[in-house]
Amino acid sequence: MDEPCYEYRASWSAEDDAWVGLCDGFSLVSHLAPTESAALDGIRSLVTDIVADLRSDGEPLPRPTPWGQHDAERLSGAATGAPIAWAET
Numbered sequence: 001m002d003e004p005c006y007e008y009r010a011s012w013s014a015e016d017d018a019w020v021g022l023c024d025g026f027s028l029v030s031h032l033a034p035t036e037s038a039a040l041d042g043i044r045s046l047v048t049d050i051v052a053d054l055r056s057d058g059e060p061l062p063r064p065t066p067w068g069q070h071d072a073e074r075l076s077g078a079a080t081g082a083p084i085a086w087a088e089t
Contacts (some may be wrong), residue, residue, distance in 0.1 A: 004025065004051075004061055004062075004063070004064050005064050006023050006024055006025045006026075006047060006064045007023070007024040007064065007065060008021065008022070008023050008024075008040055008043055008044060008047075009021075009022050009024075009040075010022070010036045010039040010040050010043075013032070016032055018032040018033060018034060018039075019032070019033050019034070019035060019036045019038070019039035020032055020039060021033065021039035021040050021041075021042050021043030021044075022043060023043050023044075023046075023047045024064060024065035025047075025061070025062035025063065025064050025065065026046075026047055026050065026062060029043070029046055029047065029050065030043065031043040031045075031046055
């Protein structure tokens with residue numbers, strides 16, 4: 001079965017004093033970590049586990065956000081100087 005191609009990103013949260021890993025198809029899931037790479041690794045791991053659970057329960061998987069839909073968010077983060085990291089898998 002083909003794996004969905006979700007878009008992952010990490011951004012700094014001053015409120016949490018940590019990097020926050022996010023995934024486009026799972027808006028209610030995040031992973032806090034002390035480093036950008038750990039936040040991305042953590043959110044990927046969480047999503048992998050969730051996808052496995054959904055599949056085992058016969059539930060549909062969320063659709064990935066089409067590439068480019070986050071461009072406005074990416075540009076606004078760059079405009080404010082907020083660090084945003086993007087990774088696709």
